[in-house]
Amino acid sequence: MADSSFSPLPLYERISYKSYVRRALNLTVLGFLFSLLLYRILYMNQNDIAWVMAFLYEFCFFFTWLLITNITWSPAEYKPYPDRLDERVHDLPSVDMFVPTADPVREPPLIVVNTVLSLLAVNYPANKLACYVSDDGCSPLTYFSLKEACKFAKIWVPFCKKYNVRVRAPFIYFLNPVVSSEDPEFTKDWEMTKMEYEKISQIVEDATGDSHWFDADDDFEAFSNTKPNDHSTIVKVIFENKGGVGDEKEVPHLVYISREKRPNYVHHYKAGALNFLVRVTGLMTNAPYMLNVDCDMYANEADVVRQAMCIFLQESMNPNHIAFVQHSANFRDSKADEFNIFPSYMERGVAGIQGAIYTGSGCFHTRKIMYGLTPDDLEDDGSLSSVATRKILTDDNLSKVFGHSIEMTKSVVSALRGKLNRQHSLTYSLEAAREVGNLHYEYQTSWGKTIGWLYDSVLEDVNTSIEIHSRGWTSSLISSDPPAFIGCTPPVGLEAMLRKRRCFTGGLEIIFNKQSPLIGMFHQKIEFRQRLAYLSISMMGLGFLPVLFYCLLPAYCLLNNSPLYPKGLRLGINFTLLGMPCFYTLRGFTSPDFSVQLWCANICGSLFSIFDITLKLLGISKTVFRITKKTMPDIKLGSKDRQSQQEDDGQSSEIDGLLYLPGTFILLVNLAALADYLVGLQLWSRSDERDGSALAEASGCTFVVMVFLPLLKSLFYDGKSGIPSSTLYKAAFLVVFFVIFSVEK
Numbered sequence: 001m002a003d004s005s006f007s008p009l010p011l012y013e014r015i016s017y018k019s020y021v022r023r024a025l026n027l028t029v030l031g032f033l034f035s036l037l038l039y040r041i042l043y044m045n046q047n048d049i050a051w052v053m054a055f056l057y058e059f060c061f062f063f064t065w066l067l068i069t070n071i072t073w074s075p076a077e078y079k080p081y082p083d084r085l086d087e088r089v090h091d092l093p094s095v096d097m098f099v100p101t102a103d104p105v106r107e108p109p110l111i112v113v114n115t116v117l118s119l120l121a122v123n124y125p126a127n128k129l130a131c132y133v134s135d136d137g138c139s140p141l142t143y144f145s146l147k148e149a150c151k152f153a154k155i156w157v158p159f160c161k162k163y164n165v166r167v168r169a170p171f172i173y174f175l176n177p178v179v180s181s182e183d184p185e186f187t188k189d190w191e192m193t194k195m196e197y198e199k200i201s202q203i204v205e206d207a208t209g210d211s212h213w214f215d216a217d218d219d220f221e222a223f224s225n226t227k228p229n230d231h232s233t234i235v236k237v238i239f240e241n242k243g244g245v246g247d248e249k250e251v252p253h254l255v256y257i258s259r260e261k262r263p264n265y266v267h268h269y270k271a272g273a274l275n276f277l278v279r280v281t282g283l284m285t286n287a288p289y290m291l292n293v294d295c296d297m298y299a300n301e302a303d304v305v306r307q308a309m310c311i312f313l314q315e316s317m318n319p320n321h322i323a324f325v326q327h328s329a330n331f332r333d334s335k336a337d338e339f340n341i342f343p344s345y346m347e348r349g350v351a352g353i354q355g356a357i358y359t360g361s362g363c364f365h366t367r368k369i370m371y372g373l374t375p376d377d378l379e380d381d382g383s384l385s386s387v388a389t390r391k392i393l394t395d396d397n398l399s400k401v402f403g404h405s406i407e408m409t410k411s412v413v414s415a416l417r418g419k420l421n422r423q424h425s426l427t428y429s430l431e432a433a434r435e436v437g438n439l440h441y442e443y444q445t446s447w448g449k450t451i452g453w454l455y456d457s458v459l460e461d462v463n464t465s466i467e468i469h470s471r472g473w474t475s476s477l478i479s480s481d482p483p484a485f486i487g488c489t490p491p492v493g494l495e496a497m498l499r500k501r502r503c504f505t506g507g508l509e510i511i512f513n514k515q516s517p518l519i520g521m522f523h524q525k526i527e528f529r530q531r532l533a534y535l536s537i538s539m540m541g542l543g544f545l546p547v548l549f550y551c552l553l554p555a556y557c558l559l560n561n562s563p564l565y566p567k568g569l570r571l572g573i574n575f576t577l578l579g580m581p582c583f584y585t586l587r588g589f590t591s592p593d594f595s596v597q598l599w600c601a602n603i604c605g606s607l608f609s610i611f612d613i614t615l616k617l618l619g620i621s622k623t624v625f626r627i628t629k630k631t632m633p634d635i636k637l638g639s640k641d642r643q644s645q646q647e648d649d650g651q652s653s654e655i656d657g658l659l660y661l662p663g664t665f666i667l668l669v670n671l672a673a674l675a676d677y678l679v680g681l682q683l684w685s686r687s688d689e690r691d692g693s694a695l696a697e698a699s700g701c702t703f704v705v706m707v708f709l710p711l712l713k714s715l716f717y718d719g720k721s722g723i724p725s726s727t728l729y730k731a732a733f734l735v736v737f738f739v740i741f742s743v744e745k
């Protein structure tokens with residue numbers, strides 16, 4: 001496949017961002033924190049609650065800092081050179097592209113359509129691509145929209161390729177008007193294409209909520225009398241690229257699938273949908289690589305597939321065990337790093353250890369590896385070793401691991417052997433595809449346990465990522481600018497909080513399952529530092545709690561008249577000791593992207609996740625994957641959408657208010673403590689008792705108040721941006737308790 005006899009230019013470069021200054025700084029802070037801990041231990045007084053609490057929280061900061069130092073020690077990323085690909089590789093491998101969607105209301109079909117169009121039009125031979133949409137909502141509207149999208153794709157794909165369009169999602173591309181000086185042929189094509197796009201958007205919009213569009217059509221019979229959680233498997237080939245040669249006018253395959261669902265059965269949410277996708281694609285196209293994107297994440301770069309291939313194909317000439325290539329994901333409508341579950345320092349940081357973490361979307365996986373192979377199962381040339389062949393490819397083992405479909409096991413054998421030539425048409429596999437979507441198909445197989453996407457956490461991406469790295473594989477990160485994939489951010493407030501809650505809960509689930517970064521530290525093939533990185537991700541939710549309590553501690557000490565910080569001469573040292581780590585820990589607070597609202601969402605998400613995991617561990621309830629609401633790009637919001645969004649906002653403002661309860665509480669407690677301190681200053685001309693000694697604690701409170709200043713401001717606003725007065729009363733009520741509890745008896 002690859003011609004390696006000449007052209008020494010590599011297909012990619014690994015860029016390392018090591019910085020000795022940052023390392024020195026991190027170690028200094030670590031040293032400071034460590035000496036603070038020592039100090040706490042040396043001067044520990046058993047009766048002093050505040051001192052002990054401070055020690056505990058500072059220990060948490062120390063530990064967090066250790067994890068951050070580990071992650072940021074040797075950041076790296078990969079820079080692909082897709083231009084060099086054609087010279088080196090004459091027969092590009094096929095790629096199956098997965099788009100899971102689950103709810104036509106929370107995920108409007110037009111968004112899914114745009115994601116699909118952006119994938120169909122990528123800069124890659126169309127006969128090597130296939131796009132599969134899995135619909136957990138079993139929605140005729142989604143299917144209908146995809147059929148419309150497919151008609152438009154026949155205009156859109158050639159248009160994009162002819163004019164080398166960069167962003168191939170029409171709802172973004174058509175935001176910019178055509179420049180009048182441009183060549184007349186282009187202007188004509190542009191206008192025609194835009195008109196066609198508007199036509200299908202209108203048809204999709206009209207069909208929303210009006211089922212007569214599909215009631216009459218036989219093609220929609222499979223959807224009659226179905227409910228999202230009660231229906232048989234549906235597999236529909238919307239378009240087949242028959243006998244394509246990959247020229248610019250062709251469109252890739254497009255397939256719609258929806259797995260069987262019944263009430264009271266577990267379906268494993270997104271991970272379950274992706275495993276069904278792996279099986280159906282195995283039967284139909286069996287491409288060696290699989291790209292998966294969330295339904296709202298359109299490709300923002302035409303070369304995404306070629307970029308990933310640069311890494312895989314270079315590796316196949318010089319095997320380095322790369323299992324997957326993750327593109328860094330980004331969000332439109334927001335520059336907030338906070339929205340991203342993984343802050344950018346973490347992405348690059350981990351990519352420099354054993355390899356990038358799989359973050360759920362914009363990632364290319366290797367099919368063989370998803371079928372459970374370890375690096376030891378492969379020879380240097382990438383073929384299956386004879387030991388592995390004997391171990392894995394027995395009929396008995398195959399049906400035990402992959403399920404009873406003979407067609408399926410055949411496709412697994414071809415995939416593992418690297419023989420991926422498909423001779424028959426897509427429709428040939430329809431029957432087999434329905435069989436593997438059966439509710440009971442995975443029963444007593446390894447799907448979700450050791451192969452495919454893993455089930456035991458709602459954070460299925462990180463969970464699966466740990467499994468792959470534990471087998472000894474590496475992975476790589478491509479972090480291009482502009483970003484290769486762009487998705488939606490949930491609106492700040494309740495949606496953001498629930499999303500955080502789900503991710504934090506998922507992380508905690510990982511701590512308690514068999515993938516746990518806490519166990520197997522030394523015997524699996526995962527690197528120690530990589531495991532530590534996973535540990536910090538799994539514990540992400542807990543990380544907010546020490547900060548929350550630490551914000552209350554100075555106030556408690558001030559009210560209680562007990563010291564929190566060292567006194568006298570040591571005060572100066574103490575400020576340095578605490579200042580640096582605090583500055584870093586709280587640097588989020590000072591970054592331009594920081595919003596108190598999001599911080600509150602984090603705190604609440606974190607509190608809820610602890611609640612969720614406790615219920616799960618007690619066996620009282622299961623964790624759920626609640627789908628995040630998606631919205632169309634801002635500028636395109638029609639007046640109808642905007643109105644309904646505002647209605648939503650109105651309804652949820654009361655709940656949103658509750659989100660700010662912890663923040664408001666912290667703010668008021670600190671204000672109360674400061675007031676108490678100032679009144680105290682006036683009453684006694686203090687000479688020895690509290691002489692300047694409480695100054696440190698008072699400064700602590702002032703700092704907290706400053707951080708929460710935006711919240712203080714919004715207490716005085718009315719309406720949308722303000723905090724409801726009911727929240728204020730609830731917080732004030734809690735403050736009274738806190739003050740009574742704290743005041744020195």
Ligand SMILES: O=c1ccn([C@@H]2O[C@H](COP(=O)(O)OP(=O)(O)O[C@H]3O[C@H](CO)[C@@H](O)[C@H](O)[C@H]3O)[C@@H](O)[C@H]2O)c(=O)[nH]1
Nearest residue numbers: 100101102136269270273294295359360361459460627628
């Ligand atoms: O039962 C389900 C639930 C979800 N999905 C799909 O999963 C994707 C992600 O769901 P979304 O609600 O958008 O979740 P996010 O909060 O955006 O998800 C983040 O967190 C998830 C869990 O870690 C990752 O899988 C995602 O890639 C990552 O973007 C969407 O395409 C959904 O349609 C399903 O197919 N079936």
Ligand SMILES: [Mn+2]
Nearest residue numbers: 294296487628
């Ligand atoms: Mn999403």
